Amino acid sequence: MKNIKEDLLNELINERILLQKAKELNVQPSQEEIDKEVAKAYDEAVKQAGGEDKFNKTLEAFKMTVDDFKNYMANRVVIDKVYDEIIKDVTVSEDELLKYYNENMYDYTEKPNKMNVSHILVETEDTAKKVLEELNKGAKFEDLAKKYSIDPGSKDKGEILEIYIIMMIITIRPFN
Incomplete structure (x- = not known):
């Protein structure tokens, strides 16, 4: 629960910082643009929920009102503009992408192909x-x-060996 609260607080802080950055960068979208995007997001959320009633029940479960949802989405429109402004001149080559992916591939897989395996080898x-x-x-x-x-x-070290899985490994020791 503590981690959830910390994450939520960090998210709220980041949102406020990005909204302030929108003013600094003068990238505030028009009210018409905000209204259009909020209406689109609202319609999509209602559709995904399976109708207005189910959507409202979902909001109730999160202790939110429709206005809370729309305000959140309006902030998202502004924040998206900030991101667009910040990254507009950023370019990344295919080689840079591939290098980054190869260095961080385990962060982007559901079942990484790398495991930490430990063993105690005994005679009997x-x-x-x-x-x-x-x-x-x-x-x-x-x-x-x-x-x-x-x-x-x-x-001597009680060492944990790191190996790359090439074939199925069967272990006797259960993970706790």
Whole structure:
């Protein structure tokens, strides 16, 4: 709940800053343009909700009135003008886009192809069961790796290995 409140407060602050920026940049749309865009957004929202009654019920659930919605949308029209003004001279090449995407691709995928995988390599099933039991009782994974692992690469550090998934990986240890 605290995070939601912080996010909402940040959104409200950003909105106020952008509305002020509209005045500074003198990019205030005309009242006619605002009214046209608000009416369009309202009609689309009503259509998506499945009619006027359902839309009003949705607004009630969010403790909003139709006027609140229209004021919000009017602010969005102004903010969109600010964004358009700010980025009007920005150009990005295909190479720059591709480079950025490749460096940040995991931010844009639902199921990233990169995982952090950790393991404790032991010699016997009994030892594995003992490690799992201690893990389930709350022992730290890193401590157990140092104590039980026979893998020289991760034993001393309780290391978590980062790998790129090329094929399906099956793990015995459930994620908590």
